[in-house]
Amino acid sequence: xxxxxxxxxxxxxxxxxxxxxxxxxxxxxxxxxxxxxxxxxxxxxxxxxxxxxxxxxxxxxxxxxxxxxxxxxxxxxxxxxxxxxxxxxxxxxxxxxxxxxxxxxxx
Amino acid sequence: xxxxxxxxxxxxxxxxxxxxxxxxxxxxxxxxxxxxxxxxxxxxxxxxxxxxxxxxxxxxxxxxxxxxxxxxxxxxxxxxxxxxxxxxxxxxxxxxxxxxxxxxxxxxxxxxxxx
Numbered sequence: 001x002x003x004x005x006x007x008x009x010x011x012x013x014x015x016x017x018x019x020x021x022x023x024x025x026x027x028x029x030x031x032x033x034x035x036x037x038x039x040x041x042x043x044x045x046x047x048x049x050x051x052x053x054x055x056x057x058x059x060x061x062x063x064x065x066x067x068x069x070x071x072x073x074x075x076x077x078x079x080x081x082x083x084x085x086x087x088x089x090x091x092x093x094x095x096x097x098x099x100x101x102x103x104x105x106x107x
Numbered sequence: 108x109x110x111x112x113x114x115x116x117x118x119x120x121x122x123x124x125x126x127x128x129x130x131x132x133x134x135x136x137x138x139x140x141x142x143x144x145x146x147x148x149x150x151x152x153x154x155x156x157x158x159x160x161x162x163x164x165x166x167x168x169x170x171x172x173x174x175x176x177x178x179x180x181x182x183x184x185x186x187x188x189x190x191x192x193x194x195x196x197x198x199x200x201x202x203x204x205x206x207x208x209x210x211x212x213x214x215x216x217x218x219x220x221x222x
Contacts, residue, residue, distance in 0.1 A: 001169070034208060036153075043202055043212035044145075044153065055210075087153055091207050095168045098153040 002026050002090055006099030012107045019075040021102045023088035028068050032092035035064055035073045038101075039084045047086075048073065080106060109133040111203050111213035119197075119220050125190040129203030129213060136179060137161040140206045142186045144177065146199040147215075154199075158207060159186055193220045 003026040013019050023033065031051035036044035046055050048064035051071055061076040075082055083106055088099040115127035129142070136142065144156035157167040159177040167175050176189040190197060198220045205211040 036209070043215050044209070045212070046208070046210055049208055049210075089153070089155070089209065094166050095157075096155045096207065098155065100152045 001095055002029060002093065002097060004088055004090055004097055004099040006086075006088055006102050008102060009100060010103040010105070012105045013078050014107045015078055015080060017078045019078050019082075019104065021073045021086055021088075021104075023066075023071040023073070023099050025069045025071070025090055025092075029090045029092035031067045032090055033064075033066070033071050034089045034091065035062075036087040036089065037082075037084045038087060044087060078104075078106075109205060109211045111205065111211060113201060113203050113213045113216040115216060115218070117217060117219060119193055119218060120222055121194055121220055122192055123220075125188070125193050125197060125201075125218055125220070127188045127201055127203075127216065127218070129186050129188075131184045131186070131205070134205075136184045136186060137181050142179065143204045143207065143209060144188050145202045145204060145209070145212075147202070148196075148199040156188065156201075195220050 005024045007022050033051045035048040037047050038044040047058050052064045063074045065072050086102045110132045112130045119125045141158040141160050143158040147153050159165040161179050165177045174191045179186045200215045200217050202215045203213045
């Protein structure tokens with residue numbers, strides 16, 4: 001089974017900062033990776049699919065990059081509404097799995 | 108607009124069976140998408156449970172496989188989850204979602220395992 005390791009587990013940043021979250025796969029998953037945003041009490045929402053494809057309606061300050069085993073989610077200029085927990089998830093081979101999540105807070 | 112809605116008991120006794128249904132609207136469950144379940148214990152991360160296709164094909168998380176049954180009811184545009192022999196460790200928010208890529212989610216339903 002493929003293990004997904006996210007870092008950091010929590011992150012505090014100021015409005016306007018550039019923020020990056022990384023996700024490492026235990027083996028090559030090509031670009032078969034989603035990034036989700038989950039706000040408190042809500043279901044996760046997919047932000048990015050196929051490692052770098054921004055979903056419709058997602059602000060352009062979000063971007064994804066990477067392939068193989070190393071992936072990054074970036075927020076170019078942090079906004080207050082970006083406070084959430086972010087999850088990566090691979091869908092390269094069964095069973096699919098998630099990273100442990102990164103909780104993003106405002107400093 | 109695709110909508111998914113989970114339903115089922117919010118409280119299950121230990122050793123009992125957890126049963127949930129996901130009702131899909133806005134799209135046919137018989138289309139070219141898998142239908143998935145994900146759970147999240149309180150304060151913890153997400154766990155992929157499994158997925159089912161309208162033909163009856165299914166894939167389970169190996170960690171749950173011995174206790175898990177997924178099924179589809181095309182006449183009702185629903186798919187379902189049954190998890191047997193539950194313990195407190197199965198207490199979680201349970202979500203249904205569309206596709207292997209999890210593009211659309213239900214709001215989730217909290218299931219507590221307790222006597």
